[in-house]
Amino acid sequence: xxxxxxxxxxxxxxxxxxxxxxxxxxxxxxxxxxxxxxxxxxxxxxxxxxxxxxxxxxxxxxxxxxxxxxxxxxxxxxxxxxxxxxxxxxxxxxxxxxxxxxxxxxxxxxxxxxxxxxxxxxxxxxxxxxxxxxxxxxxxxxxxxxxxxxxxxxxxxxxxxxxxxxxxxxxxxxxxxxxxxxxxxxxxxxxxxxxxxxxxxxxxxxxxxxxxxxxxxxxxxxxxxxxxxxxxxxxxxxxxxxxxxxxxxxxxxxxxxxxxxxxxxxxxxxxxxxxxxxxxxxxxxxxxxxxxxxxxxxxxxxxxxxxxxxxxxxxxxxxxxxxxxxxxxxxxxxxxxxxxxxxxxxxxxxxxxxxxxxxxxxxxxxxxxxxxxxxxxxxxxxxxxxxxxxxxxxxxxxxxxxxxxxxxxxxxxxxxxxxxxxxxxxxxxxxxxxxxxxxxxxxxxxxxxxxxxxxxxxxxxxxxxxxxxxxxxxxxxxxxxxxxxxxxxxxxxxxxxxxxxxxxxxxxxxxxxxxxxxxxxxxxxxxxxxxxxxxxxxxx
Numbered sequence: 001x002x003x004x005x006x007x008x009x010x011x012x013x014x015x016x017x018x019x020x021x022x023x024x025x026x027x028x029x030x031x032x033x034x035x036x037x038x039x040x041x042x043x044x045x046x047x048x049x050x051x052x053x054x055x056x057x058x059x060x061x062x063x064x065x066x067x068x069x070x071x072x073x074x075x076x077x078x079x080x081x082x083x084x085x086x087x088x089x090x091x092x093x094x095x096x097x098x099x100x101x102x103x104x105x106x107x108x109x110x111x112x113x114x115x116x117x118x119x120x121x122x123x124x125x126x127x128x129x130x131x132x133x134x135x136x137x138x139x140x141x142x143x144x145x146x147x148x149x150x151x152x153x154x155x156x157x158x159x160x161x162x163x164x165x166x167x168x169x170x171x172x173x174x175x176x177x178x179x180x181x182x183x184x185x186x187x188x189x190x191x192x193x194x195x196x197x198x199x200x201x202x203x204x205x206x207x208x209x210x211x212x213x214x215x216x217x218x219x220x221x222x223x224x225x226x227x228x229x230x231x232x233x234x235x236x237x238x239x240x241x242x243x244x245x246x247x248x249x250x251x252x253x254x255x256x257x258x259x260x261x262x263x264x265x266x267x268x269x270x271x272x273x274x275x276x277x278x279x280x281x282x283x284x285x286x287x288x289x290x291x292x293x294x295x296x297x298x299x300x301x302x303x304x305x306x307x308x309x310x311x312x313x314x315x316x317x318x319x320x321x322x323x324x325x326x327x328x329x330x331x332x333x334x335x336x337x338x339x340x341x342x343x344x345x346x347x348x349x350x351x352x353x354x355x356x357x358x359x360x361x362x363x364x365x366x367x368x369x370x371x372x373x374x375x376x377x378x379x380x381x382x383x384x385x386x387x388x389x390x391x392x393x394x395x396x397x398x399x400x401x402x403x404x405x406x407x408x409x410x411x412x413x414x415x416x417x418x419x420x421x422x423x424x425x426x427x428x429x430x431x432x433x434x435x436x437x438x439x440x441x442x443x444x445x446x447x448x449x450x451x452x453x454x455x456x457x458x459x460x461x462x463x464x465x466x467x468x469x470x471x472x473x474x475x476x477x478x479x480x481x482x483x484x485x486x487x488x489x490x491x492x493x494x495x496x497x498x499x500x501x502x503x504x505x506x507x508x509x510x511x512x513x514x515x516x517x518x519x520x521x522x523x524x525x526x527x528x529x530x531x532x533x534x535x536x537x538x539x540x
Contacts, residue, residue, distance in 0.1 A: 040139065040238045041371065042335040043394050044231075044326065047096075047242075048315055049089065049147060049249040050355065051341035053082070053364040055312050063267065064309050068320035069366075072339050074378045076370025077413075079385045083440060085425045087343035087355045087363040089149050089249075092387055096342075097157060098127035099391025099404030102426045103493035108435070109356070109428060112151075116492055128404065131391055133158025135240035138398045143230040146223045146244030159242070163226055165219050167198055167246060169522035180222050188217050195520035198246055199253030202518050205291040206353055208300075208307040211255035215314065218255045220245050224318035231325045238331075240394065243322065247311040250345075254310035261313055262306035269298045270348030273467035278350035280454050280469070281357050281436065281447075282511055283427070290516045293353035301348040308347065333372040336397045338390060341365045349465075356427055358438040358447045359466050363425060369393060369409070384423040384440055385409060424488055431496030433506035437489070439481045446471075446481035450497070452508025457481070 054061055058070035059078060084092050091107040098105055104126055106113035120126045128134075132142045136158050144159040153166055153174060165180035175181045185192045191213050198219055199209045211218045216225075227243045253259075272278060279285050288294040296304070319339075326332055344362050346352035355362045367385055369375065385407065392403030396410040403411075411417035422441050428434030433451040443461040448454075457471035457478050471478045482503065489497045497504055519525040529535055 039331075039334060040399060041373065041397050042238045042329075042331060043135070043140070043240045043397055044322075044335060044337045045096075045240075045242045045390065045394070046245075046319060046322070046337065046339045048245045048312075048341045048366075049247065050343060050345045051248055051312060051366060052344035052347065052361055053366050054361075055309070056366060059366075063262070065261065065313050066316045068316045068323055069339070069368075071320070071323055072337060072368045072370060075337065075372065076368060076375050076377060077379050077381050079367040079369070079381045079383065081382055081440070082340070082365050082367030082385045083387075083423055083425060084341075084343040084363050084365050085386050085388055085423070086427055087357065087425070088427065089342055090151070092342035093149050094123065095387050096390050097130045097132070098123065099131070099388060099402065099406050100127040101388055101405050101424070103430075103491070104405060106493075108426055108430070111429075114429060116496075118492070128402075130157045131394060132240065132242065134391075134402065135394060135398065136160065138395070138400060139237055140240040140398065141233070141235050141237040142240045142242075143227075144242040144244070145226045145230070146242075147246045148244060161230060165223060165246060167249070168201075168518060169520060172522045175520075175522040179226075180219055183222060184213075184217070188213070191217065195523060195525060199251035201251060202516070203292045205250050205516075205518075206293045206296060206300075206304055207251065208303045209251050209253035210259040211253045213255065215255040215258065215317075218314075220247055220315050220318045221255075224321045227322050228325045231322070231329070238398075240398075245315050245318070247315050248308050248345075250308075252304060252307035252311055254307060254314045258310040258314040258317075259307065260310075262309045264299075264302040264306040267302040267305045267309075270301050270351070271465050271467075272349065272351050273465075275351060277456070277467070277469045278352065280456060281449055282451050282508075283356050283434070283436075284346070284350070284352040286511045286513065287354045287356060288352065289513045291354060292515070296348060296353065298348075305347060308345070336369070336371045336393070338393060339366065339368040340387065340390070342387070358425055358427070358436065358445070360445075360460070360464075363438070371397065375413070381413075383412065383419045385420070386423055422484060422488075424485070426494075430489070430494050431504065433509065435497050435504075437485050437497065437503070439485050439488075441481060441484070444477060444481060446478065446485065448482065448485055448503050450504055450506050453503075453505030454508070455482070 055064055056069045057064050057066045058073040086092055086102045088110055090110045091102050094105045094107050102108045106115050136142045142159045143161040145163045146165050163179035166178055169175035194212050215221050326335055343355045346361050349361045350359050388406035389409045392406045392408045395402040396408055401408050407420045408417045412419055425438035427436050435450040437448050439446040443459050445458045445460055447456040455471045456469045457474055458466045486503050517527050
């Protein structure tokens with residue numbers, strides 16, 4: 001793309017919405033290839049945790065083996081510009097189940113929510129009933145399996161069947177009530193001694209590992225087996241299922257043989273720019289230290305990517321089992337499947353690890369939507385979509401669209417709803433130096449960080465790896481997108497992020513370095529002992 005032309009078009013008309021020219025063609029193809037069904041469709045959400053957008057073979061990754069994710073690509077639509085509006089576990093998941101973004105949910109990080117005056121005390125009071133409850137009220141049999149990351153951990157979400165496999169157990173009763181941990185204790189007691197069933201965390205967070213359990217006993221295999229059971233239930237009602245895999249969230253501990261699928265020497269090195277750009281966001285520097293990833297070299301990074309890909313191929317194999325059951329059903333074509341992740345992982349790119357940032361590797365996600373009875377197959381869509389839109393996809397497919405704060409994606413595909421022009425992302429409490437906001441518009445991405453008032457601007461078509469910060473070189477574009485961000489914050493939920501009509505800035509500061517410790521608190525393990533011998537005293 002010619003950058004001067006893009007800039008001129010941007011300034012003249014704030015850009016033509018992506019994909020608007022192809023909507024008519026899609027409707028024609030859908031109408032000619034598929035006859036609409038009058039019965040409410042089944043709806044199946046399959047999500048992973050911390051899976052980057054660039055980890056599916058059918059979408060261009062030549063280093064990875066994902067035959068079943070490829071099946072989903074061929075089954076329907078791939079949205080190539082899909083984002084997590086708050087790229088970290090808890091806020092992303094509340095957005096999925098509420099259809100509301102962080103300003104409404106009040107969750108801008110994995111920390112406790114801070115309400116503004118006048119907001120309801122409960123999440124459902126602020127947002128409305130959760131998605132599972134909404135689908136249940138619309139006549140659906142509902143089941144949820146896997147990681148939900150709610151507060152409290154066993155919050156009721158509206159599922160008829162709700163089977164947890166949470167990552168950490170804060171107390172003995174939590175481990176006893178967790179569906180997966182309880183299944184291990186009952187069905188495979190030889191593995192019950194394992195403290196961290198999904199791999200060791202803390203200083204081992206980004207150290208390559210192998211699952212201590214075989215593939216059919218590991219958490220993803222368990223989730224797939226439970227999902228298949230639910231898909232085979234005989235019931236006149238359509239189902240709404242939510243299968244939430246824990247992987248490929250670190251630690252990267254795929255089971256045999258997925259731990260040895262990929263040769264690290266065939267893995268590409270991380271992609272880095274200059275540190276002045278890569279580490280402009282203090283969250284990256286802070287997090288690198290917090291999870292012992294502040295000095296990972298290229299050799300270890302390649303090994304970690306090999307294990308990360310092994311995790312994804314293991315999940316892919318599990319997804320294949322689920323798809324086989326779906327396709328064996330007589331109503332397979334009238335089954336909507338949405339596949340997505342809550343966010344990505346820097347994975348060493350930008351000299352960064354974990355998520356919580358607005359480089360694409362952190363917030364750009366896979367987002368596949370298929371419905372053979374109504375949608376075309378194997379198509380790519382360029383429109384801007386978000387996790388916020390999943391609520392509307394499910395409710396629209398069920399016959400009563402409730403997009404809430406998202407876009408009605410199915411309405412957009414049919415031509416009755418315009419595509420989204422701007423997509424906003426948030427992280428950190430508004431009114432603090434942790435707050436940052438992203439604006440995605442056409443080929444542009446703008447990021448404002450309250451800590452130091454730092455700004456980044458990237459042209460993703462010219463610079464897809466986001467190595468050149470052109471905020472100073474493109475002052476008119478920067479000003480336009482900065483104004484969009486400020487205008488978006490001019491409402492009660494975000495006004496703390498403003499100073500008068502401008503985005504608030506704080507003097508830059510390096511945040512105090514600290515480590516994150518994650519042990520099995522359910523068994524009284526809370527950290528490293530001052531005296532190493534203390535570990536053995538308890539054993540004796």
